[in-house]
Amino acid sequence: MAHRLRSESLGFARVAPVRLVFTAEVSAPPDVVYRALADDVEGWPAWFTAVTAAVPVEAGAGREVRLRGGITFRETVIATEPGERYAYRVDTTNAPGMKALVEEWRLTPAGTGTQVRWTFAADGSPLFRFVLRRARRAVGRSFRDAVRDLGRRLAAAPA
Numbered sequence: 013m014a015h016r017l018r019s020e021s022l023g024f025a026r027v028a029p030v031r032l033v034f035t036a037e038v039s040a041p042p043d044v045v046y047r048a049l050a051d052d053v054e055g056w057p058a059w060f061t062a063v064t065a066a067v068p069v070e071a072g073a074g075r076e077v078r079l080r081g082g083i084t085f086r087e088t089v090i091a092t093e094p095g096e097r098y099a100y101r102v103d104t105t106n107a108p109g110m111k112a113l114v115e116e117w118r119l120t121p122a123g124t125g126t127q128v129r130w131t132f133a134a135d136g137s138p139l140f141r142f143v144l145r146r147a148r149r150a151v152g153r154s155f156r157d158a159v160r161d162l163g164r165r166l167a168a169a170p171a
Contacts, residue, residue, distance in 0.1 A: 014086070014104045015105065017113060021090065024101070028134055030144050035128065035129045036127075045119050053072075061154070063079060064078045064080055074086065075100065085113075088101055098119075101114045102115075109137040109140030111135045113132075113133070113134045115130065118130075132151065
């Protein structure tokens with residue numbers, strides 16, 4: 013059963029009780045990476061294997077996302093800075109123990125490509141926070157694999 017989370021702003025990404033921050037590089041330029049994140053929401057399952065479905069809602073102001081294992085999110089996009097930043101907060105989820113979640117994707121030029129920094133900022137019950145901290149390594153691996161696969165997808169896309 014889905015439950016409503018606290019409505020947090022982008023600033024939560026800096027002060028959340030649990031912050032998982034990861035970086036990886038991709039050979040595509042920031043504007044191309046941004047379009048894959050923000051404009052091709054339905055394409056996420058092709059490169060982020062934890063995501064099984066993603067659809068934009070409310071004319072792109074939100075998203076509905078389903079993860080492996082049946083976790084669902086209804087999100088509101090809270091920052092869109094083409095070529096630089098894409099961020100959203102989760103409004104409702106069926107994930108137990110979660111109280112607030114903001115994800116921020118920062119893009120910065122790196123040589124001929126892009127450094128992608130993903131911040132997963134969350135709050136929840138003590139058990140939720142403990143489990144999330146313990147999952148840091150697996151979440152990081154999932155992110156790095158996703159960015160690698162995104163890079164392959166973007167390299168194979170027609171110009």
